[in-house]
Amino acid sequence: MIFLLLLFILIIATFLGRELISKVPSQLHTPLMSATNAISGVTVLGALVVCAANTDDVLILVLSVIAIILATINTVGGYAVTDRMLGMFKKKEDKKQ
Amino acid sequence: MINELSLSDLNNLAYILACVCTIIGIKMLGKPTTARRGMLISAAGTVVAVIAVFFDGQVMDSWDAGNVLRNGYFWCFIAILIGSIIGIIWAKKVQMTGMPELVALFNGFGGLASALVAFSSFYALHKIETGYIYDAVNDISTSIAIFIGLITFSGSMLAWGKLSEKITGRAIVFKGQKLINLFLLLVAVAAMVIYVTPSLDGFNLIAVLVLTGIALVFGVAFVLPIGGGDMPVVISLLNSLTGIAVAMAGFIITNTMLIVTGALVGASGVILTLIMCKAMNRSLGNLLFSGFGATDAVSGKDGTGAEPKAIPVEDAYMVLEAAESVVFIPGYGMAVAQAQHAVRELAGKLEENGAEVNYCVHPVAGRMPGHMNVLLAEADIPYEQLRTMEEMNPIMPMQDVAIVIGANDVVNPAAETDEASPIYGMPIIKAHEAKTVFVLKRGKGRGFSGIENELFTKQNTLMIYGDAKATIASLANEFTAE
Numbered sequence: 306m307i308f309l310l311l312l313f314i315l316i317i318a319t320f321l322g323r324e325l326i327s328k329v330p331s332q333l334h335t336p337l338m339s340a341t342n343a344i345s346g347v348t349v350l351g352a353l354v355v356c357a358a359n360t361d362d363v364l365i366l367v368l369s370v371i372a373i374i375l376a377t378i379n380t381v382g383g384y385a386v387t388d389r390m391l392g393m394f395k396k397k398e399d400k401k402q
Numbered sequence: 403m404i405n406e407l408s409l410s411d412l413n414n415l416a417y418i419l420a421c422v423c424t425i426i427g428i429k430m431l432g433k434p435t436t437a438r439r440g441m442l443i444s445a446a447g448t449v450v451a452v453i454a455v456f457f458d459g460q461v462m463d464s465w466d467a468g469n470v471l472r473n474g475y476f477w478c479f480i481a482i483l484i485g486s487i488i489g490i491i492w493a494k495k496v497q498m499t500g501m502p503e504l505v506a507l508f509n510g511f512g513g514l515a516s517a518l519v520a521f522s523s524f525y526a527l528h529k530i531e532t533g534y535i536y537d538a539v540n541d542i543s544t545s546i547a548i549f550i551g552l553i554t555f556s557g558s559m560l561a562w563g564k565l566s567e568k569i570t571g572r573a574i575v576f577k578g579q580k581l582i583n584l585f586l587l588l589v590a591v592a593a594m595v596i597y598v599t600p601s602l603d604g605f606n607l608i609a610v611l612v613l614t615g616i617a618l619v620f621g622v623a624f625v626l627p628i629g630g631g632d633m634p635v636v637i638s639l640l641n642s643l644t645g646i647a648v649a650m651a652g653f654i655i656t657n658t659m660l661i662v663t664g665a666l667v668g669a670s671g672v673i674l675t676l677i678m679c680k681a682m683n684r685s686l687g688n689l690l691f692s693g694f695g696a697t698d699a700v701s702g703k704d705g706t707g708a709e710p711k712a713i714p715v716e717d718a719y720m721v722l723e724a725a726e727s728v729v730f731i732p733g734y735g736m737a738v739a740q741a742q743h744a745v746r747e748l749a750g751k752l753e754e755n756g757a758e759v760n761y762c763v764h765p766v767a768g769r770m771p772g773h774m775n776v777l778l779a780e781a782d783i784p785y786e787q788l789r790t791m792e793e794m795n796p797i798m799p800m801q802d803v804a805i806v807i808g809a810n811d812v813v814n815p816a817a818e819t820d821e822a823s824p825i826y827g828m829p830i831i832k833a834h835e836a837k838t839v840f841v842l843k844r845g846k847g848r849g850f851s852g853i854e855n856e857l858f859t860k861q862n863t864l865m866i867y868g869d870a871k872a873t874i875a876s877l878a879n880e881f882t883a884e
Contacts, residue, residue: 308539308653311661315649318662321425322669328432331765332788334674334772337431338641339505340441344424345512345644345667347448347660349482350455351519351651355526356481357464357474365522370481372518375511377485378492383508384445385493390501390776391438397784 336390343383349376409457416454417659423447424663428670434785451659452482498780499737502637502769506562509640513554516647517617520547521610523654528606538598540654545594547650548610549617554643556621561636564625565769573629583623590616628690631811635678635689637770642671674771681765683817683828710841710858712865715873719880721838721864725802727758729794731831732774733767735808735844741871742781745807748874749783751881757802760787762794762831764812795832804836806857807870808843814855839863842870 329337349372356369424447430440455461456475464474496504524544563569590613596602597609628636649664651657679686722728730745749759761783767774775788798804806813813833816823833839834857841858843865857863866873 307656311653311656311658314658315661315665318665319669322428322666323673325425325428325432325666326670326673329428330432330434331677331763331772331790332775332785333431333434333437334677335501335505335770335776336437336441336772337428337670338637338674338771339501339508340428340431340444341667341670342505342508342512342641342644344428344444344448344663345509345641345648346515347451347663348512348516348519348648348651350451350657350660351523351655352481352515353452353455353478354458354460354655354657355519355522356477357458357461359522359526360464360466360472360474360477362526365526366477368518368522368525370477372515372522373478373481374485374488375518376515377482378489379508379512379515380448380489381486382489382493382504384441384448385490386496386501386504387441388438389493390498390779391434391441393498393776393779393782394434394437394785395779395782396435397786 333394336387336394339383339387339390343380343387346376346378346380346383349373349380352376410459413454413457414658416450417657420447420451420454420659421662423450424666428666498777499740500566501776502633502773503562503566505770506558506565506637506640509637509644510555510558510562512644513551513558513640513647515551516644516651517548517551517555519651520544520551520654521614524548524606524610541598542594543650543653545597545610545613547647547654549590549594549613550643550650551647552614552617553621553624554640554647556618557625557636557643558621558640560622560625561633561640565633571629571633573632574626579623579627583620586616586620586623590620624690631766632682632689634766634768634770634773635675635682635686638671638674638678639686640671642668642675645669645671678766678771681829683825710863710865712867715866715876716880718840718864718866719877721840722752722757722803722877723755723881725752725757725838727760727801728752728803728805729760729762729789729798729801729836731762731764731804731806731809731813731833732778733764733807733809733812734769734774735810736870737768737774737777737808739808739870741807741874742777742783744871744874744878745778746781746783748878748881751878755881760789760794760801762789762791764791764809764831767809767812791829791831795835798832798835799837801836802838804833804839806833806839806841807874810855813857815860816854816856820856833857834860834863837862841865842873843867844869 352369352372356373359365424444427440427444430436461474466472470476564571593609593612596605625636645664645668649661652660652664736742752759761778763774778788811825813831815834817825817828817830820826839862841863
């Protein structure tokens with residue numbers, strides 16, 4: 306039953322994503338990609354749970370610590386670079402100063 | 403009332419809040435004015451989710467005050483700290499021309515992280531021989547997360563190598579490539595079936611290892627035949643695959659936040675992929691398997707035999723001086739020549755001279771979707787002047803001068819007139835309809851795809867040969883000298 310509930314969430318979220326993304330103008334497609342990229346780094350949640358639950362197993366600990374590092378680079382770096390890019394998009398009035 | 407809320411309910415409430423933040427963030431990305439704030443909200447959502455996970459039952463159980471090395475919090479914090487530092491340094495260091503590489507690299511990391519989560523949870527479940535309850539959903543999502551996550555990883559790493567020119571950016575095709583790919587895929591499916599089938603659980607570890615190997619090879623095999631100009635499609639597609647891997651990881655650990663964000667990212671990647679395909683007038687299948695960039699494609703008609711007319715910078719200046727409307731059409735060549743700041747300077751001079759200046763960007767210009775816009779924004783060009791092909795084409799005949807910088811196929815009229823041309827049917831920027839066209843080009847050679855460009859021999863087209871940056875700079879100098 307819980308699987309069906311999760312599947313339902315997945316399908317609804319996919320449609321929502323379709324609606325949201327198709328409204329993003331092509332000017333902002335690069336920031337959009339790096340943003341969605343950063344967002345996909347939330348897989349770090351999974352890595353954190355697996356890591357904390359298995360500190361007694363060296364192999365899992367190593368793998369999950371690597372996973373946390375990689376996912377954090379993805380999220381933190383992704384958001385930072387998106388912010389840097391979006392900071393460059395300015396209106397005409399702002400540019401004149 | 404509050405007593406009835408368990409910690410796990412609060413946790414889920416935090417995930418809902420985080421999801422809402424992410425959705426609002428993407429919604430606000432729809433406008434340049436709100437985009438930056440939107441991303442802050444989205445990032446705040448991610449922070450909320452990470453804080454919430456530290457109050458997750460499994461994570462709290464790992465608290466061990468006596469032994470630091472057994473304490474889950476210790477490892478989690480260390481890993482987050484290392485990742486954050488590396489991430490921030492890379493994000494600050496990267497040049498805007500290098501954005502596609504960075505996105506590919508980050509994307510690969512995301513994919514690998516999801517695969518590692520799946521593998522770890524598989525290993526954790528299966529090392530306990532007894533007490534393991536067969537769960538088809540878990541098995542299916544684990545195998546998909548490992549497979550897709552690792553394809554994303556190796557594919558993104560190869561894309562990163564191609565984009566940063568560590569390896570050749572050209573498409574690599576060889577005989578039997580499709581057959582090999584098909585074979586790999588079949589073996590992968592077989593391994594998945596073995597893994598999911600309960601009576602074959604004894605072979606689970608072997609199946610997972612086979613799946614791992616195949617996925618890594620397949621990721622490489624699928625990016626190899628795709629050439630430089632088609633990279634925007636690959637990047638979008640890999641982005642979408644990461645989303646799927648994240649959603650699968652969400653099924654494994656039963657986390658709604660991962661499922662929602664994975665679906666959003668997956669949808670985003672698919673939409674961008676389709677936009678790119680449409681802008682090239684090619685189907686996804688054709689793009690992925692034809693190795694477009696590798697073939698020395700030759701147009702049906704080999705031009706009209708007419709020679710392009712070249713003019714010196716001084717003459718071009720005379721035309722620009724009299725122009726009332728100018729549109730720049732930049733391609734990846736502009737980024738390679740690092741000419742965007744010089745373009746901005748020339749545009750400033752033109753505006754002082756009373757001309758209206760616009761920039762028209764083709765959807766597939768650059769090495770990832772929207773790449774050109776970021777480069778122009780970096781050079782302080784206001785986003786109101788960044789026009790899409792659809793906005794600009796109808797008013798193109800009213801433009802006095804169109805300046806094509808380092809773009810080729812996207813302004814080739816053969817796409818509209820020559821049915822034999824490999825790019826026939828691709829939507830183009832109709833630069834040839836402007837009253838005068840300047841084409842800035844390094845030399846007389848063909849463009850990236852090797853297709854003859856009819857635009858160069860048109861009556862109203864004038865070629866200015868030489869380094870684009872130097873040409874633009876000397877045009878701007880002519881204005882100052884006046």
